[in-house]
Amino acid sequence: MSSNPPIRFSHNHHLLAVKGCASELDVLAFEGDEALSKPFSYRIEFTSSDHAISKEMMLMKASSMTLQAPVDQGYGIKIQQPVRVLQGVVTGFERLGTSKDETHYALTLQPRLALLDRSHQNAIYQDMSVPQIVEKILRERHSFKGQDFLFSLSKEYPRREQVMQYGEDDLHFITRLLGEVGIWFRFTTDRRLNIDVVEFYDSQKGYEKGLTLPSVPPSGQHSKGVDSVWGMECHHNVVQKQVSTRDYNYRQATEDMNTRVDATRGDSTTYGDAYHWADNYLTQGSAYDRNPAPESGAFYARIRHERYLNGQTRTQAITSCPTLFPGQVLKVSGGYEVAEVFSKGV
Structure with a gap:
């Protein structure tokens, strides 16, 4: 036998x-x-x-x-x-x-990060930056180790005097904090350790590029077994032209804290001024700097305008590619049926 x-x-x-x-x-x-x-x-x-x-x-x-x-x-x-x-x-x-x-x-x-919405807390964090607060919660409250998460940030974020978590679950709390300063995250897999890894980024350097797929309309043509894209749609809207922010720093009461930012630098398809008061910043920052100092007035104005601009164009499509995931830049090749937004990359 x-x-x-x-x-x-x-x-x-x-x-x-x-x-x-x-x-x-x-x-x-x-x-x-x-x-x-x-x-x-x-x-x-x-x-x-x-x-x-x-x-x-x-x-x-x-x-x-x-x-x-x-x-x-x-x-x-x-x-x-x-x-x-x-x-x-x-x-x-x-x-x-x-x-x-x-x-x-x-x-x-x-992913394991999803379990954080089962943990509701009341806590105060003092003299810590946003990334430090997030890391503290992951390590001390949820036993994450160094291999479980990765911060790949291009900016250095200032320490905040005090941050309060009141009745929020940990997932909502860290997502809100990260969103305030423009830090986004995605998930990958460590094939060696067989674990999910959450990766934090604050710029487009975190996007994975290099994927180009052909457009194959479902009109009698055949993709010949190659992954393709079809059913592409683009939806465009008029959004806010600029963002104005204002705050008050009692320690420097006479300092000008007004900031106005147009992240597009003159896009003719935008309109209006979105005014925001009390984003809780201590310095004005430079409205002419493409990368203003983190957590300054100009920084928050740019972040808010970029958020408005995110609604300027909406795209949708269907693909047979099983490897496509959030954080990946996809370019579509083809003829007249491929709109410019898809050929440049989405």
């Missing part, structure tokens, strides 16, 4: 694994929601011949879903190979039905 273990072969396009679960989990369908500065959430339906999978076997367990795609090996031979791995923790579990042969389940896969 052979002592070799049986060879398992799966026809699944995608693979699901949960730490500590030895049962085979066959992916039936999944639906995901991903965006910058927001924990992703994937609801994955699966079946198993094990009728006794319990919530204790699933919830709070490390899990991964491997997206696979056929890769051409030459001579017309294509083999399913991993193209992207989503790593996280199981935050939801469902039992949907059962038959004699198998049971239908579903789970929700999210």
Whole structure:
């Protein structure tokens, strides 16, 4: 009798694994929601011949879903190979039905950062910058280690005298603080440690570039097995032309704290002045500097105007590319059907 273990072969396009679960989990369908500065959430339906999978076997367990795609090996031979791995923790579990042969389940896969919305706190942080506050919460309250997160910032942020967290969950609190100063985050996977990693950036240097896909309209043409883009739409709107900020620093009561910023430097398709009072800054900053001092009046005015400008153009499209993720710049090649915004990169 052979002592070799049986060879398992799966026809699944995608693979699901949960730490500590030895049962085979066959992916039936999944639906995901991903965006910058927001924990992703994937609801994955699966079946198993094990009728006794319990919530204790699933919830709070490390899990991964491997997206696979056929890769051409030459001579017309294509083999399913991993193209992207989503790593996280199981935050939801469902039992949907059962038959004699198998049971239908579903789970929700999210990064560990998503668990921070279960922690509501009241706290005061003194003499700390925004990145320091976030790191303190991750390390001391949620046991994150150095390999679990990465700060890749281009600016040095000043220490704040006092920051209060009152009745907010930790996820909302750190997301709000980071958003105030223009720091965004995304999630990656460490394939060596099999963990999800949250990465923090404050500039476009954090975007991954280099992905170009062809436009293949669904009108009788064939993509020849190459990932493509179709159904492209652009929606444009008139937004605020400039932002004005004003504040008062009692320690320097006579200092001019008024700032006005137009981040586009004269875009003729914008209109109006958005006035904001008391953004809680101590220095005016330079309105003519493209990179004003962090947390100055000009800094907040530019951040707010960039936020308005974000609504100037909205795009949507459909793609067959399984490796596309938030924080990646996509360029679309093609003919007249490709609008300029897609050809330049979105």
